[in-house]
Amino acid sequence: MKVPRLLRFLLSYTAIGLLVAAVIIGLRPDLVGMQTGNNAAPNDRNGNGAAAPATQTLAPPIQPRTGPVSYADAVEQAQPAVVNIYTAKTVQEAPHPLFDDPFFRRFFGDVAPHRPRERTQTSLGSGVIFSEQGYVITNNHVIEDADQIQVLLADGREALASVVGRDPETDLAVLRIELDRLPVIQLADDRALRVGDVVLAIGNPFGVGQTVTMGIVSATGRDQLGLTTFENFIQTDAAINPGNSGGALINAEGRLVGINTAIFSRTGGHQGIGFAIPAHLAVSVLQSIVEEGRVVRGWIGVQAQSLTPMLAESFDLAAAQGIVISGVLRGGPADRAGLRPGDIITHIEGEPAADAQALLERVTDKRPGSELRLDLLRDGEARTVTVAVGERPAQDERQPAPRQPRLP
Structure with a gap:
């Protein structure tokens, strides 16, 4: 029986199409929505009838925040309130020791510069205007021992500044200038x-x-x-x-x-x-x-150090968390409250005592005359002590090293 020519033509091209489809499915099953091997769908069942393990899905990418192309607006807002600070002070320079030698002075007499000479020493820094009343904050080390302080504003105006107060313990100083229409910095949290x-x-x-x-x-x-x-x-x-x-x-x-x-x-x-x-x-x-x-600032008159693992072992403590009192000023607030060297502070105002810095911050934040409650261990026995906070004594200004x- 002869197959019609048209039917042979259709059958041959159908076979070719099936062959091409098989090749595509074998090479790129994802193009036709098929998954194989480890990419099987989670609801597929294995031979035991249990669900096949699900493949790990990729988390959606984190969308980055888009920042400004330019920070000119931020600078334009803050820059007028930032000032340049120029200081000058008079210092004495000791003459060379040779000029004090009697033999040398026999030849040069009083012409020799055996007396101390004075010269002007200048330095520079920056500051920030905090109020329309002219208060400017800068670093204490910028204006330390200065005889004259000059402030230059971004708009070109100049003014001599007076020192309102200094705080060497934070390295901050407050100046004041007498000018009108002062730009003021805006604060952030x-x-x-x-x-x-x-x-x-x-x-x-x-x-x-x-x-x-x-x-x-x-x-x-x-x-x-x-x-x-x-x-x-x-x-x-x-x-x-x-x-x-x-x-x-x-x-x-x-x-x-x-x-x-x-x-x-x-x-x-x-x-x-x-x-x-x-x-x-x-x-x-x-x-x-x-x-x-x-x-x-508040003050209780103690020296303290953070509890280290070695100290905790010496005190027979399981955890190295707390503050060890290493010294108590005689007659100070802590002494009057009964604190002793060797006491271990475990809680400050009911909160766990992290380290000596935390004690310093909590004490200095207290107003003089207020009370500070401390939980502590002494010879393994728990105690609670209430200290009447005093005012932190002023310290001599010193340049930190x-x-x-x-x-x-």
Whole structure:
């Protein structure tokens, strides 16, 4: 029986089409919605009738926040309130010891410069205008021992500044200038800062004029740097150089988050590690100096150290958490409350005692005359002591001796 020519033609092309389809299904099953092997659907059953293991699904990608192409608006808002500070002081230079030698003076007499000579020493820094009344915050080390302080505004105006008060323990100082229509910095909640947030540093590095640098928040709550008594620094990689001290660290909205203070450097220049004092601490110091004439802090008169694993073992304690009282000032608030060296503070106002820095912060935040409740262990016995907080005595101003950070 002969097959008609038309039917043979159709059968041959149908066979070719089936062959091509089989090849495509074998090579790219995903094109026809099929899955094989480990990509089997979760509701497939294996030979035992149990559900086949589901394949791991990819999480949806995190949508990055879109940042501004330019930070010019933020800078334009904050820059007018950042000032350049120039200081001058008179220093005496001792003459060369040779000029005091009697034999040498026989030939030169009183013409020889055997008396101390005076010269003017200048330095520079930055500051931030905090109020329309002319209060400016800067670093204490910027204006320390200065005989004259001159402030230059971004709009070109100049004014001599007077010192309202200084706080060496935070390295902050408050100045005042007498000018009208002063621009004022806007504040942000620096406690909401997160690592990775964009920040900008505004100041007068090397005296070249007002300069803006950009970076991110590298860390928060940095302490134990050896710079000041009270350390809770914001760390940033925004370039901070000599002359930036006292300037503004702002967020991407142009609001103040910190006062630029120090750099970590082995060369004296920028190496990507700078530190700023949080804005809320600067505001606290400003308010206290303006209202009280000085910074008022609580004090109980103890020396303390954090409990280390070695100390915990010596006290036969299971966990190394707490604060060891290493010294008590005779006649001080803690002494009158009955605290003794060797006491281990476990809780401060009902909260676990983390370390000695936490005790310092809690005590200094207390107003003199208030009470502080401490839970402690003495010879393994739990006790509760209530201390009447006194006022922290003023300390002589001293230049801190940092291990590595520098004061720009």
